[in-house]
Amino acid sequence: MKLLGFLSFIFLFALSNCKKRDNTPLELNNFSENKADYDNYLIQRSNGFHRLNGITIKDSSYGIIAVHGYYPSEWRKKGYEWIEPLSILSEKKIPMWFFKYDYTNCMDKSTNYLHEQLEPFLDEHNYLDSLWIIGHSMGGIIAALLAEQWDLRTPITVHSIAASLGGNNNKIPECDKFKKTQYIINENVRFTQWKTRKEEDGIFSIMDFDPQIVTLNRGKSILLPKKWNDIRIGHNFSITWVCKNI
16 A cells, blocks of 8 residues: 555656646756756647747847657657757747647648647737748658648748658558648748758668658758768757758
8 A cells, every 4th residue: 555655646746747847938048958867848848839938039020930840659858859959049039939739640730730829829929020930850841731831921931851741651550641742832931941861861761762852832952961060960960950050
């Protein structure tokens, strides 16, 4: 009985911490760049937009929204790949948000969710003249699909990084297999696809084809270099390179 009571206490303690994190403001000074110390700070929170606090804002005419990718259940450091990129982007001194969504949903559902959330978001933050949306991996696909269906008046700039825009190995059995050859970008969107080199990307290198190859109508595609400062630009490090160079 004592053991059962102790285990119940541990469970409730963990649950309360999870709920606490869910509603805790996203603070730049709480970012841990030491991977060993990272505790899923970015991902352990509710779905929706989370404002990044701790930035001295100098220009609020536009803002940045970061959209994460898919995380396998066994991946223990979910969201760590965004710590350095968000820190780099914070140097622009503009409003920033991290967009959390249920990455176990099908991509069309997640795209619709982001789209639906953006209309009230823009109404609330009506001081924004434009938005940057930076998506990585599955988040890059969602950002690209959003760029096609964008129908709001606010112009957006979309950066899709290391995203299998042409199709992927379906990680979610309940969803239809995703395959696409062309993207027709809305006229109110500036779209850039940032492609990793297939052989340098740990996700794409094991595939029989490069899933990043698609035709873009009203968009541009940029191939990333192999290395930066002697560091291989792979699937996750690509975010850091792009955020350093945009």
